[in-house]
Amino acid sequence: MIAALIGYEQEQKKANDGSYFIPNEKTQEVFHKIIEKCEELNQGRFEPKRHHGVLSVALGKDDNSGSVRAIGTYSTIQEVFGRPDRKQSISSGVYSEAAVQQMLENCRQNTIMEVEAKMNPKIETMDQQLKFLMKNIPGTHLFSGGVSAGTPLSDPLPTRSNCHSVDTYPITTIQSPKMCLLAVCPNGTPIVVAKGMAHPSTDETMVNHQPLLPNCVKVSVDEVIKGREQFNLPLPDQQYVTIADIVDSFAQWPMHLVSLEESLSKQNKKPKDQSVDLSTTGARAPIVGDDVLPHLGEHCKCLVDLLIGFPLGKDCIELELDKAIFHHQNTRSIFVMMNDITDLMMMNWLNVSIIQVFVLFLNQLCNQYEVRSIGFVCPTQISHTMLKSNFRKVISYFVHVMEQHKDKNFILAQYHQDSHWLLLVICIRSKSICILDPLPSNRDIGLIKGSMNLAFRSVPTGARVKKINWKPCKCPRQPRGHECGYYVMRYMYDIVTKYSSVDNLDGAFESDSPYSIHDINELREHWSKFFLF
Incomplete structure (x- = not known):
């Protein structure tokens, strides 16, 4: 409103001879009365009072506290200053319609650039994760022949036969956290890099505020195999880069690179005599000995x-x-x-x-x-x-x-x-x-x-x-x-x-x-x- 008023005033206040010009007759009368009373005030012939000042005399009404005085019942800016040209300059404080449209376009472009700057790294990370999954998801379990921690697997991983095409990874069936070995596959050969815990995972599982990717499991890393600290994570992550970064933290891990320790122990065990009494296998041994x-x-x-x-x-x-x-x-x-x-x-x-x-x-x-x-x-x-x-x-x-x-x-x-x-x-x-x-x-x-x-x-x-x-x-x-x-x-x-x-x-x-x-x-x-x- 103030900017508009200034715009009107700057365009209408001067006549051709340089003098101030007011198109409204009532306003002109008030203006001349104000000048007259100001001269009387300077000559000592007029003494203003609280409710009887220069403006109130010029308007012909006494001033009351809290009142706003104007000319007429419905005085508007246009009635006082006249109708201005529709084309208004930016220098006068009033922006043209074209200028406003340009500012809106600039704002839109800036918003797009800011959103792209924030989202592009996340999109790139997701793209890398997708490419990794498409490239590395195999049709077999890890460590089918058994392997000790920290040992590269030199033999290729065997494929499953058609009769086992519907079997699941053991990791998908766990109901509670299980100790596991974690591997990476930098050159096509799995290498065990850490020990940790595999956690039960569902479609709603979140890892570091990110949804769990398909064919992955939530794990926590407890111990890194010596000499494997600087191996990169198998999946790109916005917070972590190397295996050492996620010790005592959670991460997503491809299922085929996670092996439950109990599965390994079963694979590495020699066949037992089937005549052993199975009635004793249902009881857990005491967690402490008789000496404690x-x-x-x-x-x-x-x-x-x-x-x-x-x-x-x-x-x-x-x-x-x-x-x-x-x-x-x-x-x-x-x-x-x-x-x-x-x-x-x-x-x-x-x-x-x-x-x-x-x-x-x-x-x-x-x-x-x-x-x-x-x-x-x-x-x-x-x-x-x-x-x-x-x-x-x-x-x-x-x-x-x-x-x-x-x-x-x-x-x-x-x-x-x-x-x-x-x-x-x-x-x-x-x-x-x-x-x-x-x-x-x-x-x-x-x-x-x-x-x-x-x-x-x-x-x-x-x-x-x-x-x-x-x-x-x-x-x-x-x-x-x-x-x-x-x-x-x-x-x-x-x-x-x-x-x-x-x-x-x-x-x-x-x-x-x-x-x-x-x-x-x-x-x-x-x-x-x-x-x-």
Whole structure:
């Protein structure tokens, strides 16, 4: 409206002699009265008042607060300034119809270019995946003759006979995660590059926010065969490139390059005597020996006894991963392997699934005793491996967790690096992070420090964060090299049960002496009881 008014004024306000020209007669009368009253005001013959000023006298009406004065009942811009030419210049602030059409066309072209720039990489990736599948999907299973991990297959893969044309890959029939070997086929010859877990897959399965491709399966990579780290993934991925990039992460893998370890063991076994009594094959052997069982607590023994009756074909137990506790949906479940439970009972090194289940127990404990000052993170989302593969994703995860727990005293972050567990306690109010390390060393934790420092500075706290204070805290130290997981669980248990109301953990742990065997057994009892009930 203002631009239009200026356009009208610039085109109509001057007559041929250069003087201002107003075509409307009533407006001219008001204009002359205004000039007259201004001269009287300058000569001291007119004294304006609040509701009786120059404009109100010129209009012939007293001014009232909140009123807008104009000439006539239906005065419009055209009545006051006249009708302008339809052709209006851009320099006057009014764009012509042709100029507007040109701007719309430019906007359309820019939008097309932006969309193409974003979509082309994704389209190229999908095209590469399609070409790979069309070229490499064979008509046979992998490793039909058996092969050890890391060994190239020199013999060509045999083809199936017509009578077996309807059989399926064993990987398509699994109902729970299974240990497997993963191979790539760079020169037409499969080479085993990693060990991991194959997960049940359906048409609705998503992997890293992407739909599962045809004839592929969802896998997680646990261990890379030495010397195979730099092999490229069998399928192009927008986030990862090499085998080393996806350790502790999920990926899509062609079915014919995945072999279940139990299938290999069956293929490599020699025929057994058929006269063996098959009545004994339905029972699972105890997960611990008779030398360990007497030293376990009541709930641990109960768990061991119950697992004897667990189906032989099932190697893991699935628990729901609560988004409200772990703050992500990269996977919906926690898969606790039988070997993980065995390690817990045998006091071996602990896998991440044991730590995750214990976090679920601690959250239940917090709810039971109305502890509202403590939050948790998911160890799979902040591990050293995850930091190396997707640093930005870890920062975003920390920012999300800190925003969710900004009113908490402590956020407990279980961090894994180089086969070692330690606990990082995030204190948002004091802008500090306490390091509880059961085996202090000159370990370089620069990556996790950098991600958490950046996350701190990205979370609104009402004040500018100048420096994050990283504080190594006195805490009990492990006596040997494999108890770190138990000590991290005990640190968390003590913080929840003893120190949830303190402002900081400086001096909370009075001694660095090792925990007693009773302290560790108490943890295992809590874990087993929660897992059972």
